[in-house]
Amino acid sequence: MAKLLEVRNLTTRFRTERGAVMAVDDVSFEVDAGETLAIVGESGSGKSVTALSLMRLIPNPPGEIVAGSILFEGQDLLKLSDAEMQAVRGDRIAMIFQEPMTSLNPSLTVGLQVGEPVQLHRGASWKAAFAKAGELLSRVRIPDAKARVEAYPHQFSGGMRQRAMIAMALACQPKLIIADEPTTALDVTVQSQILSLLKELTRETGAALILITHDLGVVARYADRVSVMYAGRVVETGTAREIYKKPQHPYTRGLMACVPRLDGALGDRLVPIEGSPPDLTRLPPGCAFAPRCSVAQPGCLTARPVLEDVGGGHRKACFVAVDSGVPVHA
Amino acid sequence: MLDANVADAPLLVVEDLKVHFPVMAGTLFQKQVASVKAVDGVSFTLKRGETLGLVGESGCGKSTTGLAILRMLDITGGRVVFDGQDITRHDRAAMRPIRKRMQMVYQDPFGSLNPRMKVVDLIAEPMIVHDILPNFAARSDRARELLALVGLRPDMADRYIHEFSGGQRQRIGVARALAMSPELLICDEPVSALDVSIQAQIVNLFQDLQQTLGLTYVFVAHDLAVVRHISDRIAVMYLGRIVEIADRETLYKRPQHPYTQALLAAVPIPDPEIEAMRPQVAVSGEVPSALRPPPGCRFHTRCPRATDVCRVDEPALRDLGGGQMVSCHHA
Ligand SMILES: Nc1ncnc2c1ncn2[C@@H]1O[C@H](COP(=O)(O)OP(=O)(O)OP(=O)(O)O)[C@@H](O)[C@H]1O
Ligand SMILES: Nc1ncnc2c1ncn2[C@@H]1O[C@H](COP(=O)(O)OP(=O)(O)OP(=O)(O)O)[C@@H](O)[C@H]1O
Ligand code: SF4
Ligand code: SF4
Ligand SMILES: [Mg+2]
Ligand SMILES: [Mg+2]
Numbered sequence: 001m002a003k004l005l006e007v008r009n010l011t012t013r014f015r016t017e018r019g020a021v022m023a024v025d026d027v028s029f030e031v032d033a034g035e036t037l038a039i040v041g042e043s044g045s046g047k048s049v050t051a052l053s054l055m056r057l058i059p060n061p062p063g064e065i066v067a068g069s070i071l072f073e074g075q076d077l078l079k080l081s082d083a084e085m086q087a088v089r090g091d092r093i094a095m096i097f098q099e100p101m102t103s104l105n106p107s108l109t110v111g112l113q114v115g116e117p118v119q120l121h122r123g124a125s126w127k128a129a130f131a132k133a134g135e136l137l138s139r140v141r142i143p144d145a146k147a148r149v150e151a152y153p154h155q156f157s158g159g160m161r162q163r164a165m166i167a168m169a170l171a172c173q174p175k176l177i178i179a180d181e182p183t184t185a186l187d188v189t190v191q192s193q194i195l196s197l198l199k200e201l202t203r204e205t206g207a208a209l210i211l212i213t214h215d216l217g218v219v220a221r222y223a224d225r226v227s228v229m230y231a232g233r234v235v236e237t238g239t240a241r242e243i244y245k246k247p248q249h250p251y252t253r254g255l256m257a258c259v260p261r262l263d264g265a266l267g268d269r270l271v272p273i274e275g276s277p278p279d280l281t282r283l284p285p286g287c288a289f290a291p292r293c294s295v296a297q298p299g300c301l302t303a304r305p306v307l308e309d310v311g312g313g314h315r316k317a318c319f320v321a322v323d324s325g326v327p328v329h330a
Numbered sequence: 331m332l333d334a335n336v337a338d339a340p341l342l343v344v345e346d347l348k349v350h351f352p353v354m355a356g357t358l359f360q361k362q363v364a365s366v367k368a369v370d371g372v373s374f375t376l377k378r379g380e381t382l383g384l385v386g387e388s389g390c391g392k393s394t395t396g397l398a399i400l401r402m403l404d405i406t407g408g409r410v411v412f413d414g415q416d417i418t419r420h421d422r423a424a425m426r427p428i429r430k431r432m433q434m435v436y437q438d439p440f441g442s443l444n445p446r447m448k449v450v451d452l453i454a455e456p457m458i459v460h461d462i463l464p465n466f467a468a469r470s471d472r473a474r475e476l477l478a479l480v481g482l483r484p485d486m487a488d489r490y491i492h493e494f495s496g497g498q499r500q501r502i503g504v505a506r507a508l509a510m511s512p513e514l515l516i517c518d519e520p521v522s523a524l525d526v527s528i529q530a531q532i533v534n535l536f537q538d539l540q541q542t543l544g545l546t547y548v549f550v551a552h553d554l555a556v557v558r559h560i561s562d563r564i565a566v567m568y569l570g571r572i573v574e575i576a577d578r579e580t581l582y583k584r585p586q587h588p589y590t591q592a593l594l595a596a597v598p599i600p601d602p603e604i605e606a607m608r609p610q611v612a613v614s615g616e617v618p619s620a621l622r623p624p625p626g627c628r629f630h631t632r633c634p635r636a637t638d639v640c641r642v643d644e645p646a647l648r649d650l651g652g653g654q655m656v657s658c659h660h661a
Contacts, residue, residue, distance in 0.1 A: 042525035159616050187387035188552065192596040193612045214526065217555075217598030221605040240602040258530035260559035262582065262597055263604065269537070270559065272530035276495045 002074060004208050005031040005054075005176060010068035012046075012053045015061060019281040023049040023063075025232035028307070031176065036202070036209040038219040038240070041229030042277060047212045050229070051180045054210075055095055056085050073175065091121040094169035096162075096198075098181040103165065104153040110137070110164050111149025117171040136167035140197060159190040166198055173205055180212045195222055216259055220244060228252050231278050231288035234307060238314030248316040250293050287318070295320050341413055341514060341546050342376040342399065348407035349391075349398050353621065366620050368394040370570035371408070373647070374563075378513070379540065381547040383561030383578070385554055385593070387617050390567040392550045396516040399548065400432055401425050412514070430460055430510040437519040439503025445492035449477070449502055452491065456509045476505040481535060497528035504535065508543075518550045533560055554597050558582055563653070566590045569620060569628040572647065576654035586650060586661040588633045589613075627659065635660050 012024040024046045031037045039047050052058050053065050056077060070077040072093065077085065089095075094117075097103045104113055114136055115129030124132065130149060138145035140163040153161055162182060169177050179198060183191035195211075199222050202209045211222060219226055219240060227237040228249065236249040247253045254273040275292040284290060286301040293300065300319055307315040349369040352362040369391040376382050384392045397403045399410055401417055409418045417428055440452070453473040454466075463469045474484035480501040486494075494502065500520060507515060517536070521529040533556060539545055551557050557564055558578050565575040566589065574587040585591045592613035598605060615632040618624055627645050630636040637660070645657045 042527060157616050187617065188554070188596045189387065189592055189613050190616055192598070192610075193614070196610060196612055215598070216526075216600035217605075220600045220602045221598035223602075244600065244602050255526060256600065259526050259600060260530075260533075260555040261601075262555050262558065262594065262599055264555070264559070266558075266579065270530040270533055272534060273527035274531070276497055276528060277525070 003030040003071075004033045004073065006069075006071040007050075007054070008069045008071070010050065010053055010065070010070065012049050012058055012063060012065050014063045016281065021280045022232050022283060023280065024053060026306075027068075027229075027232070027234050029227050029234060029237060031208045031210060033175065033208055034202070034206050035224045036199070036211055036222055038211045038213060038223035038226045039229060040213055040216065040219050040226060042214060044277060044280065045229040046232040047214075047229055048180055049232075051095065051178050051210065051212055054178060055089055055093065056080075057089075057095075087121065090117040090168075090174075091172045092174055093176045093178065094172070094174040096165050096169050096177065096179040096182045098184055104161060106153050108152075109149065110151050110153060110156065113153075114149070114164055114168045114171065117168060121172050132171065133167070136171055137164065139170070139201070140164070140167045142167075158186055159194060162186065162194050163197070166194070166201065170201060170205065170207075174207055176208045176210065177202060178210045178212070181214070182211075183218075184213075184215075191218075216255060217261075228255070231283065232280060233288065233317065235289065235318070236314075236316045237307065238312075242312065242314045246314075246322075248310055248314065248322050249289075249318050250295055250320075251289050252316075254292075338377070339414065340375040340411075341378045341380075342548075343411040344375070344395075344399065344408070345373050345411070346408035347372040347395065347398060347405065347410065349394050349403055350406040364621060367570050367623065368620060369398060370623075372565075372567070372570075372572055373408075374565055374572065374575060376514075376546055376548065378546055379544050380563070381540070381549055381561045383557035383564040384548060384550045384567060385552060385557050385564060386567035387552065387593075389569075389617060389620055391570045391620075392567060393518050395567075396434065396518050396548060396550055400429070400434055400516060402434075426460070430462075431512050432514040432516065433507040433510060433512040435500075435503055435507045435515055435517040435520045437523050439499055439506070440491050445490065447491055448487070449473070449489055449491065449494075450487035452502065453477070453487070453506045453509055456506065460510060462510070472509070473505070476508055477502075479508065479539070480505045481531075495528075496524050497531055500524060500528075500532050501535065504532075504539070508539070511543075512545070514546045514548070516548045516550070519552070520549075521556060522551060522553065529556070536560060554593060566593065569617065569623045571628065571657065572655075573629065573658070574654070574656045575647075576652075580652060580654050584654075586654065586656045587629075587658050588635050588661075589629050592632075627657075 008028050010024055010027045014021040014023055041047050111130050111133040115133035118124045118132045119129040134146045134149045142148055142160055142163050183194050223240045226240050226243045227234045230251050236252045247256055257271040273292055278288050286303055287305055290296045290300045305317040305319050307317045309315050347369055350365040350367050353364040354360040355363040372395055398405050405418050450470055450473045453476055454469040457463050457469050474487050477484050482501050521532050549560055561578055563577050564581045565572045568589050574590045595611050613632050624631050626642045627640040630640040639659050645659045647655045647657045649655050
């Protein structure tokens with residue numbers, strides 16, 4: 001069966017005063033209908049730019065998608081006209097952003113905004129869209145939803161605003177929802193409410209979810225598959241179980257080892273990854289992780305590793321095999 | 331050698347601490363219409379060399395507690411006793427000698443500072459303010475020494491703040507806090523803004539410094555796993571009060587307050603196999619406004635175990651034994 005989404009060699013660049021930033025560099029991944037793919041990586045690794053590229057929302061200038069293809073239901077989104085892309089956005093693909101306050105208009109009622117996609121894409125009347133908004137808000141369990149359609153975003157708490165964003169994303173029953181750090185600004189009890197709700201609703205509607213996060217715990221709880229990004233590239237990808245059980249890339253292994261866990265042994269020292277991520281305008285010619293990598297070989301400094309299968313769809317971009325002396329962290 | 335009694339005496343005692351902020355309204359004449367009880371009866375003690383973790387969701391009063399201990403805020407009620415001295419009503423002048431001994435480390439160490447300032451000047455600034463090391467050369471030497479202590483190269487002293495990464499800035503922030511050789515550090519979300527790979531470096535730095543310098547920490551963070559890793563004891567706050575306090579082993583293994591249990595259940599563990607087996611019990615609702623905390627137990631609006639008594643009587647902190655204190659009628 002064809003994949004719902006196939007991203008091939010996506011490359012997005014920004015021109016800045018300091019030079020070209022390779023924000024997303026030759027990124028490939030796919031998403032099946034109904035599955036949850038987590039994109040995980042540290043700040044600046046290219047997660048948001050990947051998401052915005054999929055939605056074709058990269059500001060140009062300074063940004064530009066310079067290569068690749070984004071096959072969605074068999075159609076290359078990069079070949080669509082602006083008008084055609086607009087018809088996809090908010091309809092078959094919806095996006096949820098980190099900060100709902102910046103993506104909700106403060107001077108319009110919540111109901112109007114949540115109902116807007118139905119009006120835009122389904123030609124519903126203003127009144128019908130408003131009624132639909134009430135339904136959607138109760139679906140995301142906003143108490144007293146029918147009355148709250150009249151409220152303005154500032155009258156909502158942070159968690160309620162994010163619920164409203166989810167309601168808006170669901171409005172046209174999208175095939176794919178892209179959620180970019182949807183709960184990072186929220187308290188942990190609210191975070192788990194929102195993510196569980198999102199997961200449940202995607203399960204009900206059969207939508208696929210791309211969940212962008214830097215939280216390895218969130219990935220473990222909600223994702224079927226994971227792509228780990230570092231300096232604009234996917235360095236490892238596979239099922240969540242595989243990646244956590246047998247991380248192959250030194251960066252992934254480093255990440256797993258450096259986060260304290262609620263169930264970890266007490267008294268152990270954390271094992272940090274030394275150094276810091278590279279400057280994307282001055283990427284080294286070889287593997288971008290080489291300056292921080294404890295098992296780097298001379299060859300890593302000159303050539304770039306590409307994703308290669310290590311079995312069962314688990315892929316890593318690294319020249320060195322795991323069993324060559326790399327400690328496997330528990 | 332310290333006298334055994336002195337060594338065992340707590341470095342910090344906080345007793346029934348209250349910090350209320352007035353809420354003003356009115357167009358021409360502002361008058362107080364209400365108050366935010368940001369901290370409303372917080373008590374704990376801290377021994378030398380110990381780390382107390384302070385956790386709880388946004389707005390529960392963690393930062394306010396820290397600022398009140400440093401007397402950067404006026405205290406509405408209760409007492410703060412530092413090394414045997416009651417500093418609750420100290421004015422600026424009286425606080426001066428004590429402020430050297432307690433310092434703050436912030437989440438964003440230079441958010442409010444000039445990015446064009448040199449590192450050496452930043453670290454030397456508190457030395458000038460407190461009038462120690464009168465000449466520039468001595469201060470500069472000390473700054474370099476501090477940079478080495480926090481794992482940076484001494485020659486970085488001559489560079490500008492904006493040239494450093496987040497993790498390096500936090501190291502500089504720590505060096506600055508250490509300039510006065512403090513005994514107590516109040517660390518307010520010092521690793522929250524950092525990427526996880528950098529976070530681990532800074533957490534290790536805090537632990538190393540505690541070992542070598544014998545520092546005492548109040549460590550504020552919302553990441554329960556980080557707090558568990560670094561703290562000896564942990565206090566969980568909700569709407570201005572401590573709902574549970576215990577040593578870390580007890581708190582994470584046998585949490586007794588329904589809010590502590592809810593918080594811990596909400597934190598995912600980075601292991602899909604464990605997550606698949608964990609019951610997913612999300613507590614409902616969000617934290618109510620601090621302006622109008624619920625009557626009785628402040629958690630009753632979200633508590634799965636709430637009964638009638640919870641809606642009227644505020645539970646007091648009770649000792650459950652072994653230093654575990656819980657404020658819940660049904661724990
Ligand atoms: N409009 C822009 N102009 C120039 N550079 C940009 C722009 N937007 C993003 N970048 C750069 O692209 C890179 C990737 O950024 P991106 O926002 O995708 O990171 P991220 O993985 O989402 O990080 P975070 O976890 O901090 O959200 C960064 O180096 C960033 O500075
Ligand atoms: N200067 C102030 N004036 C009025 N209210 C304040 C002031 N400072 C804090 N508050 C209020 O006091 C309460 C406690 O705030 P505090 O900053 O201590 O919370 P916190 O636990 O540190 O939260 P966070 O995790 O968001 O940092 C909040 O309701 C806050 O809005
Ligand atoms: S390719 Fe080389 S430098 Fe890069 S992660 Fe693998 S071993 Fe390390
Ligand atoms: S006192 Fe009652 S409402 Fe409060 S935490 Fe205990 S059971 Fe819940
Ligand atoms: Mg981002
Ligand atoms: Mg705070």
